[in-house]
Amino acid sequence: MVAQNLRHRIESLGMEDKIFNVIVPKEKKIKIKNGKRKVVEEKIYSGYVFVEMIVTDDSWYVVRNTPRVTGFIGAGTTPIPVSPQEIEALKQRIGIEKPQFNIDLSLGTLVKITDGPFKDFDGKVAEIDNERGKLKVLINLLGRDTPVEVDSLQVKKI
Numbered sequence: 001m002v003a004q005n006l007r008h009r010i011e012s013l014g015m016e017d018k019i020f021n022v023i024v025p026k027e028k029k030i031k032i033k034n035g036k037r038k039v040v041e042e043k044i045y046s047g048y049v050f051v052e053m054i055v056t057d058d059s060w061y062v063v064r065n066t067p068r069v070t071g072f073i074g075a076g077t078t079p080i081p082v083s084p085q086e087i088e089a090l091k092q093r094i095g096i097e098k099p100q101f102n103i104d105l106s107l108g109t110l111v112k113i114t115d116g117p118f119k120d121f122d123g124k125v126a127e128i129d130n131e132r133g134k135l136k137v138l139i140n141l142l143g144r145d146t147p148v149e150v151d152s153l154q155v156k157k158i
Helices: 002-012 057-064 084-094
Strands: 019-023 026-033 036-043 050-053 110-113 122-129 134-141 144-151 155-157
Touching (some): 002 057, 050 057, 050 084, 110 134, 122 144
Antiparallel strands (some): 026 036, 134 144
């Protein structure tokens, strides 16, 4: 919302030559909702907007007086610039089209299944498929270790 307001103000006040880019950093994440895997977009730094600009009295006035802009990172009245390396790293992070699975479990790790038909069962990780984001977990079913395939988002470490 703030980014849209700011972009509109830049155009209406003719500040395109001083304010070049407005970034709301978002990344795609995989979440489980109603038993189904969904890709959702989440803000990386909630409440923050990055503005690439030449700081002059006029450009600073436009940004500072945009509705819903409440403060800035830095001491005093002028913001602190973010280093080009940090912006490049941020652009790479938000430019990833397909979210990656982040499975921080290893074989033999004890886990609790938190979702799906085997909810609240405890088990041990037997296989990890990083490409698909799936795990095979051995659970005790009818007195035997039974392998079940679950999504990596459906388990938590015990």
